[in-house]
Amino acid sequence: MPHADFDIAIMGGGCAGLSIATRLASAGRNLCVIEPRTAYHDDRAWSFWRTAPDPFEDCVRATWQGWDIGGPSGIVHRESARLRYQSVSAGAFYDRAQSVISDHPDAQLLLGQSAHSVNRAGSIWEIGTQDDIITANHVIDARSPSRIPTYGQFFLGWEIQAQNAVFDPDRVQLMQFRKARSKGVDFVYILPFARDRALVEVTSFAPESLGQDIFKTWLETEITALDTGGFTILREESGALPMEVGYREPHYEGLIRMGLSGGAARPSTGYAFARIQAQADHVAHAFRRGTRPETNLDSAFTTFMDRVFLQVIQTIPERGPALFESLFRNAPEDRLERFLSGSTNPIDRLSVMTSLPTLPFLRAALAPA
Ligand SMILES: Cc1cc2nc3c(=O)[nH]c(=O)nc-3n(C[C@H](O)[C@H](O)[C@H](O)COP(=O)(O)OP(=O)(O)OC[C@H]3O[C@@H](n4cnc5c(N)ncnc54)[C@H](O)[C@@H]3O)c2cc1C
DSSP, rough: OOOOOOOEEEEOHHHHHHHHHHHHHHHTOOOOEEESSSSSSOOOOOEEESOOOOTTGGGEEEEEEEEEEEEETEEEEOOOOOOEEEEEHHHHHHHHHHHHHHHTTTTTEEETTTTTEEEEEEEEEEESSOOOEEEEEEEEOOOOOSSOOOEEEEEEEEEEEESSSOOOTTTEEEEEEESSSSSEEEEEEEEEEEEEEEEEEEEEOOOOOOOOHHHHHHHHHHHTTTTOOSSEEEEEEEEEEOOOOOOOOOOOTEEHHHHHHOOOOOOOTTTHHHHHHHHHHHHHHHHHHOOOOOOOOOOHHHHHHHHHHHHHHHHOGHHHHHHHHHHHHHSSTTTTHHTTTTTOHHHHHHHHHSSHHHHHHHHHHHHHO
């Protein structure tokens, strides 16, 4: 029987690849991570409601107990006694994952390597990189998706240091809706790290991106309106996250897909970090038990709800702000946030359903898929 170089090869050392590598390396598994970057930078902030523990708790930079939604009829203030909205710094996350991998001699991070091809050769996999052929018994594909979504969350954000103390550090401005520039639903998101420091982001849920120039002008307008007294840009981030039911790279028998290309982004929101942690837990658990890993996180009912929700905001985007406002105004404490984070608890789902205006959702639910 041919002998593979590694038991497990992970293609892509981003959020999903490093999340699973950290768990498998800690369990003493023999693995490699193939990643084109030659060094990691603090390139993003992953924010989400914490619903379960994960190995990156010490990478949390800030937490909040309150968040605001600015809709057409006013601001909705939501709080939670139990649930925290938290932000993980990507820089700290990459450092932590690299340190776990380097502490385990059976785990290797191969930086500066791209996986160009993957083929089954009898009982083992062959991965072609620019330098070599790497063989493995199991392959996890956590590479970036190869296509732009047909509907998605598009955004541009700057973490800024302001001259004036203009931010409320206790409250996240989750969605401050604006008159749409895109063909979808547009809003501003502000993650305050201090009175004079925040990540300010302009975002569209839309069929296509507004483009960098329009996003930049919009972002500058929003920051000017904050009366910062002048500001310095500390970091920029942008993205195109899929909001599509069933968004996945094509299935390849035996390959384990994780991350955005493995359907990790919640179709109705684009949130992915917490779901990637759930995927990584499932995959690590399956390796421990020697069973086939399952990375699909959604029940048929959750998929149905996401489909209906997306259909409503895609067909009547002008009602999007009012729909989100009504959702945040009416859903019981924590239930909506847990649902948005990926909870499959039936009571969370039911609470969300009953908080939405019936008519547009009934129409969308009855429309052909
Ligand atoms: C700027 C930004 C901010 C975000 N903020 C949030 C947030 O606040 N909350 C949230 O829940 N989600 C957020 N997301 C969404 C999601 O959590 C992230 O996109 C997350 O990084 C997805 O993880 P991933 O592993 O699928 O992709 P990535 O982290 O992008 O990793 C993919 C990896 O594949 C590698 N790769 C590409 N080609 C190859 C190849 N040929 N061979 C080998 N490797 C390859 C890439 O270099 C990369 O390291 C954000 C996304 C972005 C872009």
